[in-house]
Amino acid sequence: MVLVALLLSPFVLAWTLLAGTSVIALLATARFMMPNVLIEPPRKFKIGPASDYDLGTVATKLVAQFGVWIVHTDQYRGKNLIYALASVCTHLGCTPSWLAGEQKFKCPCHGSGFYITGINFEGPAPRPLERVGIRLSEDGMLEVDKSIKFQEEMGQWIDPASYYEVVG
C-alpha cells in the first residue's frame, strides 16, 4: 500500500514524465540529424547496351559519377561476362585506379591490388572487390543496381543477378 502510494506520488510522476520526455527529445534529435533528401546519384541507372563494352576492357567512365567499373572479361571461371564492380577498396574504402597497362586495379591509399576479375592479390585488402547488381532491362540496355551487392568470398558471384552473360 505504501509502495503504491509512493509510485503514484507527484514526485515519481514528475520524474517519470521528465525522463520520458527527455528520451523522446533525444530520439527526435537523432532523427533530425538524418536528412530526408539526399543529393546523391541514383542507385539504379542504365549504362547502355552490352555491345558498348568490348571483351577484355574495363570501362572507367562511370567511376566519378556512379562509383562502378563495368568489366567485360572471360577470365572469371572461363565465362564471357559483363559485371559491375563497386569502385570501393575492400581495405578501407578508397577508390582504386584501373591500370590498363598492368591489367590491375591499384589503390593509391595503401597499395592494394586486384585482378580484372576483382580478386585481391597484393596489399592489405582482405577480400575481393564487391560486385553490384546488373541486368538486361526490357529496352535492351544494361541496368546497374547499386543497392544490392555480391561478395565473392561468400559465394555470391554465382548469383545470375551479379553478372550479364554475353552469348554468341
Place this chain on the structure above:
Amino acid sequence: MSIGEYIRDSQIWKSIFRHPAPYDRRNRVVVMLTNFFLHLHPVSVKKQGIALSYTWCMGGITFFLFLVETVTGVLLMFYYRPTLEWAYNDILALRDVTTLGIMREIHRWAAHAMVITVWLHMYRVFLTGSYKPPREFNWVVGVLLLVLTLLLSFTGYLLPWDQLAIWAITVGSNMARATPFLGHEGPGAQILNLGGFDLITNASDARFILLGGRFVGENTLNRFYILHCVAIPLVVAGLIAIHFWRVRKDGGISQPL
C-alpha cells in the same frame, strides 16, 4: 594624488574590480575568490607543486594552445566558406592572397602541438600518480578532453577539402560502419528490425548521421564545420572550466596531499 591612485579610486575601476590590489595575504585570497577567472584556480599552491621539472607545464601549454586555436580559428572563419565550390579555393586564397593568411599554418601547427601536449600532460599525470583519489574524477574529465581534442583534429582535417582530407575522412568514418547495433555492418545490427524491415541500414546508421549522407559530400563538410567550430569547442570550454575548478577543489596542482 598620482594617476594610478586616481584610476584605482574611480567608480569605473571599482565597479569592475571589487577589491583593492593584492597587497597583503588576506587581500590576495580575497582577490582570487572574487575574480571570475581567478576563482577557478587555487588561492595558493605549494612551490614544489608548480616546479617545471615536476609538472612540465603541459596542461598550461595545452590550454595556451587551445586559446591560440580559438583566436586563429575565429579569424580564419572570416575567410573560409564550407561549401564544395569554395572550401578548397578559400584555403588556397589564405595561402596566396590573404594578408596574414599564415594564420592557417599557425592554426594547423598549434593543432598538432596540442595533440602532442595533451598526451604528454596525461603521461605526466600518470607518472606522478596524480590520477589517484581524490583526483579520479578529474582524470575522467581529462580523458574526455583528450577524446574531444582528437575529435577536433579529426573534424578539422576535412575542412581543406583536398584529396588527403576527403579520403582520410572516408577511411576514418568507415569505422563507424562497424559500431555495435548502430552501424549497418556492426554486430547486432541485424537484430534491430521490425517485421523484416531493417532499422539500421547505410541510410540510417551512425555513419550516416555523422556524414549526413552515404558518402563524404557537401553535407559532411557542413556537419564537420559546425562540429569543429561550434559544437565541440563549446563542450571543450565547459569541460576545461570544470577541469581547472576541480584542480583547485581536489587539493591543488599535483602534489602529495
